[in-house]
Amino acid sequence: MSTFERYLTVWVALCILVGIALGHFFPGFFQTVGAAEIAHVNLPVAALIWLMVIPMLIKVDFGAIGKVREHWRGIGVTLFINWAVKPFSMAALGWFFIGYVFAPYLPADQINSYIAGLIVLAAAPCTAMVFVWSNLSHGEPDFTLTQVALNDTIMVFAFAPIVGLLLGLSAITVPWETLLLSVSLYIVVPVIIAQLVRRFVLADGNGEALTRLLSFLQPLSLVALLATLVLLFGFQGEQILAQPLIIAMLAVPILVQVYFNSGLAYLLNRAAGETHSVAGPSALIGASNFFELAVAAAISLFGFHSGAALATVVGVLIEVPVMLSVVKIVNSSKGWYEAGAGVQRVARERGSA
Secondary structure (H helix, E strand, O other): HHHHHHHHHHHHHHHHHHHHHHHHOHHHHHHHHHHHEOOOHHHHHHHHHHHHHHHHHHHHOOOHHHHHHHHHHHHHHHHHHOOOOHHHHHHHHHHHHHHHHHHHOHHHHHHHHHHHHHHHHOOOOOOOHHHHHHOOOOOHHHHHHHHHHHHHHHHHHHHHHHHHHHHHOOOOOOOOHHHHHHHHHHHHHHHHHHHHHHHHHHHHOOOHHHHHHHHHHHHHHHHHHHHHHHHHHHHHHHHHHHOOOOHHHHHHHHHHHHHHHHHHHHHHHHHOOOOOHHHHHHHHHHHHHHHHHHHHHHHHHHHHOOOOOOOOOOOHHHHHHHHHHHHHHHHHHHHHHHOOOHHHHHHHHHHHH
């Protein structure tokens, strides 16, 4: 992890302060930016989102899906957590904390929007940072690559239906045209562009060219993310200044779902007998979110001023420190994990094969 990535939480916090200050002193600029849209898609933000998402998708080798059989236990657990547990557990946590526990302290007209943002945040598994988390947890690289490629493929087809279903269950009006447009703009098109670029760069069979390209694009991706956050907080500033505890209250369900989903994935892998080098990244992939996509979708669906956009940004704010804590837990518990009956049984089976 680069120094810039390691201190991402610090940069996000600074963007909050800068965005609030600029929004207060230069409201006309932010109104102009907010009005630059076509079919509910804000053009400046769309450009920034592409700069965020495409470099991360260039890393993904969809050919790795063919290796799914090698780590079928870990793949099965992670898919179960990502698509059958995480979006629904986040919706439940949002309904409980935002819709009930903290409701008296939040603006009533934004409660549904906050819940919607949490749902959008949890509906897309992380694509880029999981490579960092996997490396830090001494994870199996082939498993991580296979899982990310498989998740991204599923996301093209499952993101919109899951978000639509959970928003509907939350009695939130689903803007289907905008939702499908967001999927096309921020998932389908970037995947196509990224894979074309990847294929072109690798055409000479030299992986060094791809490494150089990614080292150039990755800082641009993070700068685009921070610029988007400045714009968001330029619009959200007045609401935050009026109720500064909003961010802390939105962080609670996100924190709970990260530890719940990572812990559940870790335990299921242990029971299934998967190796620790697969269980670690499985737990981390199961808990982390594709927050770049979530921010883009929330802005497209509900606008800059919405509680949904703010909720997704809170996910960005706490992503790095929380995931680093999960990495520490995974690494420190390796001995306990490998002493599990399921792990021992599968190890014996592999040894006798």
